[in-house]
Amino acid sequence: MNALCSPNFMALLTSAIFLAIGFAIRLGDRSDLANLLWAAGTVPALLILIRSMRRGFSWGKLGINALALFSIVGALAARQFLIAIVMGIMLASARTLESYAQRRARKERSTILPCAPKFAYRIEQGQLVRISIHAIRPGDRLAVRSGEVIPVDGTIASATALLDASALTGEAALVERHAGDRILRGTINAGTPFEYLAGATSAESTYY
Numbered sequence: 001m002n003a004l005c006s007p008n009f010m011a012l013l014t015s016a017i018f019l020a021i022g023f024a025i026r027l028g029d030r031s032d033l034a035n036l037l038w039a040a041g042t043v044p045a046l047l048i049l050i051r052s053m054r055r056g057f058s059w060g061k062l063g064i065n066a067l068a069l070f071s072i073v074g075a076l077a078a079r080q081f082l083i084a085i086v087m088g089i090m091l092a093s094a095r096t097l098e099s100y101a102q103r104r105a106r107k108e109r110s111t112i113l114p115c116a117p118k119f120a121y122r123i124e125q126g127q128l129v130r131i132s133i134h135a136i137r138p139g140d141r142l143a144v145r146s147g148e149v150i151p152v153d154g155t156i157a158s159a160t161a162l163l164d165a166s167a168l169t170g171e172a173a174l175v176e177r178h179a180g181d182r183i184l185r186g187t188i189n190a191g192t193p194f195e196y197l198a199g200a201t202s203a204e205s206t207y208y
Contacts, residue, residue, distance in 0.1 A: 008099050011044030012092035019085050038081035042072055045088030048095060104166075120151040123195065133202045140198040150187045154199040155180055162191025 018041025026034035049069040068091055075084035121128045123141040133151045136142070141157060144150060150163075161177045165187045174190050177183060183196060185205040 006096065006099055008048065008092055008095040011048055012089060012096050014044045015041045015085055015089045015092055017041075019089065022082075022085070035079070035081040038085040039076060041085040042076065042081075042088040045091045046072060048092065117149050117151045121145070136198050136202060138198055138200060141195060142198055143193060143195050144189045145193045146189055146191065148189050150183055150185050150189070150196075152185050152198050152200055152202055152205040153183070154196045155182050156194065156196045158194035158196070160191075161189065161194040161196070164188040164190040 018037050022034040022037040022041070025037065046069065049065050049072075052065040053069065068087070072084050072087050072091075075081075075087060117133055119130050120133050120136055121143040122131050122136070123129075123143055128143055136152050142151070142154070144161075156177050156179050159179055161181075161183070163175050163177055163183065165175060165184070182199070185202075
C-alpha cells in the first residue's frame with residue numbers, strides 16, 4: 001500500500017486539516033465552532049485506537065492503546081478540545097512513522113533475500129572452515145567478514161561489532177554492539193571482521 005494512502009496517514013492528514021481550519025475560525029471569534037471542529041478532528045485517531053484495542057482484546061493485550069484512548073476521551077470530556085486533537089495528531093504521526101518503517105523493512109528484506117548467505121566461516125582450531133549455513137549448530141564460533149550478512153542468530157564474541165540492521169528494523173543508523181550482545185540473522189557487518197557464537201541453527205534463526 002502506498003504510504004500516502006495508508007489509514008494512519010489519512011488520519012494524520014484529516015486531523016491536521018481540522019486543526020488548521022479550527023485555528024482559522026477561532027481567529028474570527030468563533031471559538032465554539034473551532035472547538036467543534038477540533039473535537040471532530042479527534043475521530044480518526046479514536047478509530048485507530050479502537051481498531052488496535054479490538055486486536056488487543058483478541059491477543060489478551062490492551063497496553064498503551066487504552067491509555068491513549070482514555071487520555072483523548074478525558075480531554076474531550078474536560079472540554080480541552082485543542083489538547084485532544086493535538087494528542088490525536090501525535091498518535092497518528094507515530095503510527096504513520098511506524099508503518100513506514102515496517103514497510104521499508106519489508107522492502108529491504110525482499111531485496112536482501114537473494115543475497116542471503118549460503119555459506120559461513122566456522123573457526124576450527126584457529127582456522128576458518130567454509131561450511132554450509134545448514135551445518136551450523138548452536139555454540140559454533142563463526143567469523144563474519146566486512147560486508148557479510150549474519151548467517152544465524154547468536155551472540156558477539158569479539159570486543160565490538162559495527163552492524164547495519166536496517167533490513168530488520170527499518171532504521172538506517174549503524175549500531176555498535178559489544179561482546180555478549182545478541183545479533184540476528186540478516187544483520188550486515190558494517191565494520192571490521194568479528195567473531196560470534198551461533199545461538200541457533202539456520203532453520204531456527206530470525207528473518208528467513
